[in-house]
Amino acid sequence: MRLDTAREYSQRLGTLSGAQLQAALDRFDLGELLGAEPAQIGLFGQNVFLTTTRGGYVLRGAPRPDWQFLKERFFTKALHERTDVPVPWPYLVDPSEDIFGWSYVVMPKMLGLQIGDPTVRSTLTAADRRRLAWAMGENLARMHKLTWPHYGEYDAETGAIRPIEGIFRDWVIARVRQWLDRCRAASEATTEADVAWVEEQIAKAHAALAVPTQPTLVHQDYKENNAAAERTAEGWRVTGVFDVGGAYFGDGEEDLARSVATYAREDAELARGFLAGYQANRALRPGFAERFPLYMVADRLVIWQYGQRNKVWFDSNVLFREWASAFTSLRLL
Incomplete structure (x- = not known):
């Protein structure tokens, strides 16, 4: 995917460039960006599906409230550690806002x-x-x-x-x-x-x-x-x-x-x-x-x-x- 390519992924996330998405992936060493598509479902338009040289991921951004992702990580971790229910783990939270103007999460895209x-x-x-x-x-x-x-x-x-x-x-x-x-x-x-x-x-x-x-x-x-x-x-x-x-x-x-x-x-x-x-x-x-x-x-x-x-x-x-x-x-x- 060209890093100078930009598109609007949702009204909430706005326009994101390939360079921004790659920078988010680099924070967690998740490979080279090959493609990105907006999620087709979801009421609030927070998710983007990413394909990289290391696999499929979901970038989730623009939290509301600002601690949304910390709460989601808490319950995702508890389900991962204490049940056999498949959940997206690791749930990688970057609290900084320097890439997008808001904090974000990158998690594995679930199979199926x-x-x-x-x-x-x-x-x-x-x-x-x-x-x-x-x-x-x-x-x-x-x-x-x-x-x-x-x-x-x-x-x-x-x-x-x-x-x-x-x-x-x-x-x-x-x-x-x-x-x-x-x-x-x-x-x-x-x-x-x-x-x-x-x-x-x-x-x-x-x-x-x-x-x-x-x-x-x-x-x-x-x-x-x-x-x-x-x-x-x-x-x-x-x-x-x-x-x-x-x-x-x-x-x-x-x-x-x-x-x-x-x-x-x-x-x-x-x-x-x-x-x-x-x-x-x-x-x-x-x-x-x-x-x-x-x-x-x-x-x-x-x-x-x-x-x-x-x-x-x-x-x-x-x-x-x-x-x-x-x-x-x-x-x-």
């Missing part, structure tokens, strides 16, 4: 197909989709072998997990109400009736939230867009999981919501297959049927708030309960 890419997905058969959903559930169960002594979130000041205040049930409920407040601030599409409906879900889940569980990794955005996979003689195998910037330690069952909802939009059978793959490797705790609708509400509030704030994804005449109840009422078991 980028299964979130629509062009890849369009080549898959119905049987492929079913087996892949099962494999995603199976892989999430393996991820949930990563536990912690306490519930908590990454603390950028200490580089460690800051314990939550109070009990887990109250923390979950407080976070649901916080996202509900954000949704109401974002638009008028979250009404008083929607608030009352969310409070009903909280009440229904209240007792089940007290069922004890070991604090477990929650990816928070676990779905095909953040994974790679390959066909095997038995079906499909997940070959990579990434984008752990939203991770924390909570109830692993929370992590089921994003994929269940994503699959259900395509075919409810895929959602059930995903959950079956998970259950084949990790049992659901007593009270799941009462807890999970609230976990789904929590996940849908995150998506709803983003869509309402940025005026994307949703018709202006749709209200929150009307949209979210289709997911909370899914028959999964």
Whole structure:
């Protein structure tokens, strides 16, 4: 690749030259740049696929907040060291901004197909989709072998997990109400009736939230867009999981919501297959049927708030309960 070649890779990253990309590779002795292409998926446009004389890599830049990559490295390292889940390691962070004007990461590009890419997905058969959903559930169960002594979130000041205040049930409920407040601030599409409906879900889940569980990794955005996979003689195998910037330690069952909802939009059978793959490797705790609708509400509030704030994804005449109840009422078991 010519080092004097420059192109815009995304709105967020802007125009990057071959010389800049080579300089980033040189920081970690990763070979001579042969090619660079923008990633075709990803909401925020942070990634560039690099091919060098030493292999394939991903450059990830323009963090937001500025400690994003340190948090991602923390959880990627924990998954690498304490589970058999394939993750991009080493996760090489350069905190300096002299090359691009922002800090960046270079990590190995995971083997397999980028299964979130629509062009890849369009080549898959119905049987492929079913087996892949099962494999995603199976892989999430393996991820949930990563536990912690306490519930908590990454603390950028200490580089460690800051314990939550109070009990887990109250923390979950407080976070649901916080996202509900954000949704109401974002638009008028979250009404008083929607608030009352969310409070009903909280009440229904209240007792089940007290069922004890070991604090477990929650990816928070676990779905095909953040994974790679390959066909095997038995079906499909997940070959990579990434984008752990939203991770924390909570109830692993929370992590089921994003994929269940994503699959259900395509075919409810895929959602059930995903959950079956998970259950084949990790049992659901007593009270799941009462807890999970609230976990789904929590996940849908995150998506709803983003869509309402940025005026994307949703018709202006749709209200929150009307949209979210289709997911909370899914028959999964």
